[in-house]
Amino acid sequence: MAFEGLTSKLQDTLKKLKGKGKLTEKDIKEAMREVKLALLEADVNYRIVKDFIKSVSEKCMGKEVLESLTPAQQVIKIVNDELIQLMGNEESTINFTQNGITVIMLVGLQGAGKTTMAGKLALQLRKNNKKPLLVACDVYRPAAIKQLQVVGKQIEIPVFSLGDKVKPVDITKAAIKHAKEEGHNVVIVDTAGRLHIDEELMNELKDVKEVASPNEILLVVDSMTGQDAVNVAESFNSQLDITGVVLTKLDGDTRGGAALSIKAMTSKPIKYAGIGEKMSDLEVFHPDRMASRILGMGDVLTLIEKAQQAIDEKEAEKISKRLINQEFNFEDFLAAMQQMKKLGPLNKIIEMLPGVSSKELKGVDLNQGEKELKKIESIINSMTVKERKNPSVLSGSPSRKKRVANGSGTTIQQVNKVLKDYENMKKMMKQMKGMQKSFSKKKGLFGKLPF
Template sequence: MFDALADRLESAWKKLRGQDKISQSNIQEALREVRRALLEADVNLQVVKDFISEVEAKAQGAEVISGVRPDQQFIKIVYDELVQVMGEENVPLVEVEQKPTIVLMAGLQGTGKTTATAKLALHLRKLERSCLLVATDVYRPAAIDQLITLGKQIDVPVFDMGSDADPVEIARQGVERAKAEGVNTVIIDTAGRLQIDEDMMAELARIKETVQPHETLLVVDSMTGQEAANLTRTFHEQIGITGAILTKLDGDSRGGAALSVRQISGAPIKFVGVGEKVEALQPFYPDRMASRILGMGDVLTLVEKAQEEIDLADAEKMQEKILSAKFDFTDFLKQLRLLKNMGSLGGIMKLIPGMGKLSDDQLKQGETQLKRCEAMINSMTKQERQDPDLLASSPSRRRRVAKGSGYKEADVSKLVSDFQKMRSLMQQMGKGNFPGMPGMPGMFGGGGMGNAYAGGRPAAPGWRGYNSGGGTKKKKPKDKKKKGFGNL
């Protein structure tokens, strides 16, 4: 969703390339590009004015560090200001000692509020917090049924009293049920409207007064752009919210909501929805989002996604196999399926520094190649998967695999050849040698992932040292507040 914004910002960096230092004259053109980029991304006008003013003041007063170009220095200033605008750090969901923690979900109709309720419950369940969902939307047809269905899908109980009951009473009894059963967190799904009206606000106010929630989260559709910030402010003034959940952040919205909500409403963004599946909810980290906006990837989120799917014992066994060149097609197939579980190829690539600018055609080609690889491996015998050399030395085996998978013998030969090269390179890396990494066999064309990287734009234009460990530093797996910029 930030592709257009990232492209625009890159043109701003170009205005400063080749300059010896940041000055009043050369910064104005770059600032105009940044202003245009933010306005086109549908960022709130007042937020844009304040942002540009802060960046200009910091840029003009900045001492350019020896060895760092002015455009690199300017990117650093813009990054810091983006983080500042979006809230500086992640604000986690409250957990109170006197159970249950009560979370009230609010928002307009069509923002994905009911789905976000289930997503939040699944997220908390992964943190080993038991949940109870409470269905109080008695107005929208099938809203209660939708929540019950989602509850069954994620194995979280749903409390409802049908569509004829009073929403305030449903909420009250739902909280009482949670107390009686010792549930950790109650999440109350409320009714929405197509637009803000007095009845909706009055009902929300009554529910809030009755259940006294510890968190009141406003679900905001990021596609609404500037209106998202104004909506958040209105809800905050009339109801009082403690945070927001931005939905549909994986769509083609221009990203303005992510940059406007905190600054205009004062309420932090706590979570973002990045897909339709119930697993597609992520805590919001301003520094990571700023990194994505500037095209620098998001390695920490990628690591967390992998940690959810990878078993540590399996990972250690896999490492041993790789270092001893015993990595086979069965292991490779396991890795392909792991990649699928982590999300779409395009979504994962955007988290890897330098990969975010792969074209749709390249990503489509990569997806196709993964499917081809999987089909050919599935047509191999168990013995052939475990010993790829059998295929390398036997044309008849390759022909049989080609027929079984529906591809040509040349395709199977190329897969086997690429796999053997990759396995050899992995072994060399285990010995301390670091040759050019070809990536997965056949991905993004003949040269693999490494070739796609070389052909794409760098993680951030001219960013010094990013490929050797720059970007957001990661001291410890749980240290999510540390920010840094490599050797800048």
């Protein structure tokens, strides 16, 4: 989970402040010392940490904080505001051309995840009604072109390639010409990387930049490399004048120092964050939402957006009505599970909920919950359509239960449990409907009264 260590330490520090009615300068100094250590352990650049603590401390020492009725909340707000400022204040979007083709160059070291990120970005832009073209300009890394073609096929987005014997400059020229002819309005150039920065690499990227005149030069960096990611960003920025940064593997870095250092060190915004292995696992980077996650206050807005994108409203409403009217069956249950799965893994959903502490989740096997859901799904998929639509057919037949258990790789006891849970849910919905009717009658009665 991103920022897990930092979030846990900040929550502990700020919780101590909440336990005090009034704060003294000594309280704030001690808290800031702990915040400083937490940021350094998260691999945030030392200079950034020093400036951050100085700014937060000065604001926390003000009379409006020390004499406030809720000083701890004021301190949390100051820390939150400073984190947002550190990461860029507001989201930074792609600079699209009004007419013609928007060219996006992806640059970075080998292994940062440029090729996969090219696909993720293309997929997201297509969802926003763009028509992207992927361009294979990595002519050095073995199978790099093939990898981009596989990614393109997976997401059904065309890939332009002239093989590995043509110079990247000539490939870029031809790709832009091809994009104009085929009606593409976004060209994403997947450039070559190296294991380390060298003059030859930079000269080649400068040549591609000259012929492409890109609207965006996005540096793709592996967030798990911590301070190295910041050093890489500074080097690429000084040579190419990048327009933004894309962080990959942010879900796998429990420290997250790169996200807190890059903007301040390069003055260039973080535009996207890769948060998983799936092609859809790419988020626009919102500094305010990320600050909220770091402080353990969740990210409800992103969760709502995910739900809006993933869940079919009409289908959800249909399932809801059937549930209330006690017409809900295993076909509906299966449909509901498919909708929920679109939101992503359980641990990522929980991370966005306010007030959920990473410390509290330690020892809790979130994968177990997902395994249980998969088991239930297997059991339902092993039923016939008739059994799914009318579970009572299954309840009274041991032979049917045995067949379902064998088909799903489970036991008859597990099948019985699913059936029992279903019956309990039906009883609960019946009680709720009864309460709803009772409330409606009372409401009608009160409506006739003179008060």
